[in-house]
Amino acid sequence: MSKLIVRTINLSKVYRRGKVSIPALNNVNLQISAGEIVGIMGPSGSGKTTLLNLIGGLDKPTSGRIFVDGLDITALGEGELADYRLRKVGFVFQFYNLIPTLTALENVEIPLALAGVPKSERRERALNLLRMVGLEARAEHKPDELSGGEQQRVAIARALANNPSIVLADEPTGDLDSKSALALMNLIKDLNRRNGQTFIIVTHDPIVAERCTKIYNIRDGRIETA
Amino acid sequence: MFAWSLAIRNLRRRRLRTALTASGIVVGISMMFILLSLVSGMEAQTRSMIRALGGADITVSNSTSFRGGMGGGGPFGALPSPSTLDASIAEVISGIPGVYAVSPQFSFSGSISGRRITIYGIEPASYEIVTGGLNIVEGRFLAENSNGEIIVGNALMEFLNLTLGQTVSLSAGQGGKERTFNIIGVFETGMVFQEYAAYITLADAQDITGEYGVVTQILVKCEDPSIVSDVASLILSTVPGVRVTTPTAVIQQASQTLNTLTMFFATIGLVALFAGSFGVVNTMIMSVTERTREIGVLKAIGAKNHQIMKVFLAESLLIGLIGGGVGVAAGGILAYLFPMLTSGLFSVGASPFGMRNAGLSGRAISNIRLATPAITPTNIAICFSLGALVGILAGLYPAWRASRMKPVEALRHV
Structure with a gap:
C-alpha cells in the first residue's frame, strides 16, 4: 500500500452560535493514501465541507489532529497555514471562484505570484497548466467569457499551480451539466494518473462517485466507510 | 506583484465609482494647490519687493542728516549726498549678536553724461549676501575686481540711450574726479525711481569722491528676520551717532500676514481633503465587502x-494618485487662469513714485501685482504626495479589515 498522505486523529469540530453548540464533526479518524481519488458523500449538513476545510487548513478543529504529508497542520499558526495552503493544497470550488477581473491565465498565475515565482517563469508555467486542462486557446479570456466547464478547468489549473500534495474539491460538478461534469472527472482522472496527485472530492454527483477510487460517507459528523 | 493588476482591474471595472471617489480628492488637492500657488506667488512678490526696497534687514547711517545741497533738478533728481560713517564701524556692527553679515556702502550724488543720479559704491560679495543682490537683466553683476565697471538701472539706460558695453564718464561733482566706466550690467527693480541709479565698487566710489575710509551706509542682514528690531536697537545702543532704518519692517508685517494666510488656506484645503478622504474610506469598505468572496478565495x-492588505492598499493608493494627479492638473489650470479672473483686483494701486505703466515700456504693471500664483515644483510634489498619502491612510482600515477576514466565512459570503 502506498504512503499515507492525509491522516486525521479523533478530529472534532463544534460550531458555537451564541450559547448553542452545533457539532459538525465527531471523532473522525480518516486515512487517505497518496494517489487516490477520494469521494466524500453524505447528506447536506453532515460535515463534508467542514472536513474538507479542516484538511485544507481553512479552519481549525475543536480537537484532534490532522497530518498531511507528515505535517501536523493543527499545530500551525495563521501565517504557516497560509503557506501550507499555498504550497501543499489546491482548492476547487463549486462556483469556480475565479477572480472576475483577471484572465484565465492570470487566475492561474495568482498562486505562483503568491509563492514568489518570477513573472516570466510564472507566465510559462501558467500556460503549461492551461494546456494541461485543454484551455490554452482561452488563456486571455475573462471568466465571464468562459463556460462553466471551462471555468472549472481553469480552477483546476489554478489548484495545481504550485504542484500541491492534495487537491480538495467541494462539489466541483455541482454547477455543471452532466457532459461537462463527465469531462471534468475524466480530466481529474487523467491528471491523477499522470501526476499522481491525490484528490479529495466532496460530492453528491454519481458521475463523480463512480470515478473515485474510494468513497467515504459522512452522516452526523461521523465517517461510515462505503 | 499581482496586487497592482488586481487593483487596476478593479478600479477599471468600476470606472464611475473610481472617478467619483477620486474627485473627492481632486477637489481637496486642487484647492490646496491653488492656495499654495497663491501663497508662493505672494511670497515671490514679497521677495521682489524686499529686493526693490534695498534688501538689507537694517540700514545703518550717520544720525546727522544730509550734507551739501540738493542734487540736480529734473523729475528724477538724485538724493543729496548723505553724511558719512567711519568704515571701521562695519567691523563693530558685525560683532553684534544676531548680525549675520554686513556690507558697507558709499552712496553719493554723481553725474553720468551730465545727468545727476545716485551712485552706490558697494562691496559686491557682501552686498549680495546682505541684500540678495540686484536683479540683473543684462550683462553681469560687479565682482571684487570690477574697477572701472558700472551697473546701470534700466530706466536710466533707456533715458540716456546707453547700451551694454558702452563707456560712460562719471563725475563726483565738487571735489571729486571724473573717470570713465564700462557698463557691464543692467539692473531692474520694477520701480522707475530706483532705476535712475548706478552701482560701482566701494573702492571706485571712495576713489572718485576722494573720501577714503568712510561709508555712507552699512547694510546689515540679521540671522533671522524675526530678530531685526532687537538687533536694530542693539546697534543703536552699541554704536554712538548712528541711525537705523528697517526698510523691510512693512514687508515683514506682510510676510507674517502671509504665514497666517498660508495656515488658513492650508487648513481649508486640508478640511476639503479630509472630507474627500471619507469618500475613499467609504468606497474601499464597499469594495472590501463586495469582494469578500474574492478575499476568501485568495x-x-x-x-x-x-x-491581501497590499491588494486593497494598492487600490486606495491608486485612487489617491489619480486624485492627486488630476487635482494638481486642475489646480494648475485654475491657478493659471486666476490672474485673468481677478485681474485688477489685487494689483497695487498708484504709488507716489509712479509705477512703470504699460505705456512707458513693454513691462506690464503685473510685475508688482500681488496675487499672481506661482506654480512651483515643490507645490506640485507636496500636493501629489498628499493625494497619495490620503489614499494610503484612507485605505488602511478597509485593507486591514479585508486582511483579517476568516477564509471560511469569507468563502461562504454570497
Whole structure:
C-alpha cells in the first residue's frame, strides 16, 4: 500500500452560535493514501465541507489532529497555514471562484505570484497548466467569457499551480451539466494518473462517485466507510 | 506583484465609482494647490519687493542728516549726498549678536553724461549676501575686481540711450574726479525711481569722491528676520551717532500676514481633503465587502494577510494618485487662469513714485501685482504626495479589515 498522505486523529469540530453548540464533526479518524481519488458523500449538513476545510487548513478543529504529508497542520499558526495552503493544497470550488477581473491565465498565475515565482517563469508555467486542462486557446479570456466547464478547468489549473500534495474539491460538478461534469472527472482522472496527485472530492454527483477510487460517507459528523 | 493588476482591474471595472471617489480628492488637492500657488506667488512678490526696497534687514547711517545741497533738478533728481560713517564701524556692527553679515556702502550724488543720479559704491560679495543682490537683466553683476565697471538701472539706460558695453564718464561733482566706466550690467527693480541709479565698487566710489575710509551706509542682514528690531536697537545702543532704518519692517508685517494666510488656506484645503478622504474610506469598505468572496478565495489559495492588505492598499493608493494627479492638473489650470479672473483686483494701486505703466515700456504693471500664483515644483510634489498619502491612510482600515477576514466565512459570503 502506498504512503499515507492525509491522516486525521479523533478530529472534532463544534460550531458555537451564541450559547448553542452545533457539532459538525465527531471523532473522525480518516486515512487517505497518496494517489487516490477520494469521494466524500453524505447528506447536506453532515460535515463534508467542514472536513474538507479542516484538511485544507481553512479552519481549525475543536480537537484532534490532522497530518498531511507528515505535517501536523493543527499545530500551525495563521501565517504557516497560509503557506501550507499555498504550497501543499489546491482548492476547487463549486462556483469556480475565479477572480472576475483577471484572465484565465492570470487566475492561474495568482498562486505562483503568491509563492514568489518570477513573472516570466510564472507566465510559462501558467500556460503549461492551461494546456494541461485543454484551455490554452482561452488563456486571455475573462471568466465571464468562459463556460462553466471551462471555468472549472481553469480552477483546476489554478489548484495545481504550485504542484500541491492534495487537491480538495467541494462539489466541483455541482454547477455543471452532466457532459461537462463527465469531462471534468475524466480530466481529474487523467491528471491523477499522470501526476499522481491525490484528490479529495466532496460530492453528491454519481458521475463523480463512480470515478473515485474510494468513497467515504459522512452522516452526523461521523465517517461510515462505503 | 499581482496586487497592482488586481487593483487596476478593479478600479477599471468600476470606472464611475473610481472617478467619483477620486474627485473627492481632486477637489481637496486642487484647492490646496491653488492656495499654495497663491501663497508662493505672494511670497515671490514679497521677495521682489524686499529686493526693490534695498534688501538689507537694517540700514545703518550717520544720525546727522544730509550734507551739501540738493542734487540736480529734473523729475528724477538724485538724493543729496548723505553724511558719512567711519568704515571701521562695519567691523563693530558685525560683532553684534544676531548680525549675520554686513556690507558697507558709499552712496553719493554723481553725474553720468551730465545727468545727476545716485551712485552706490558697494562691496559686491557682501552686498549680495546682505541684500540678495540686484536683479540683473543684462550683462553681469560687479565682482571684487570690477574697477572701472558700472551697473546701470534700466530706466536710466533707456533715458540716456546707453547700451551694454558702452563707456560712460562719471563725475563726483565738487571735489571729486571724473573717470570713465564700462557698463557691464543692467539692473531692474520694477520701480522707475530706483532705476535712475548706478552701482560701482566701494573702492571706485571712495576713489572718485576722494573720501577714503568712510561709508555712507552699512547694510546689515540679521540671522533671522524675526530678530531685526532687537538687533536694530542693539546697534543703536552699541554704536554712538548712528541711525537705523528697517526698510523691510512693512514687508515683514506682510510676510507674517502671509504665514497666517498660508495656515488658513492650508487648513481649508486640508478640511476639503479630509472630507474627500471619507469618500475613499467609504468606497474601499464597499469594495472590501463586495469582494469578500474574492478575499476568501485568495486566502484559500494561500494569500497571507499582508498580501491581501497590499491588494486593497494598492487600490486606495491608486485612487489617491489619480486624485492627486488630476487635482494638481486642475489646480494648475485654475491657478493659471486666476490672474485673468481677478485681474485688477489685487494689483497695487498708484504709488507716489509712479509705477512703470504699460505705456512707458513693454513691462506690464503685473510685475508688482500681488496675487499672481506661482506654480512651483515643490507645490506640485507636496500636493501629489498628499493625494497619495490620503489614499494610503484612507485605505488602511478597509485593507486591514479585508486582511483579517476568516477564509471560511469569507468563502461562504454570497
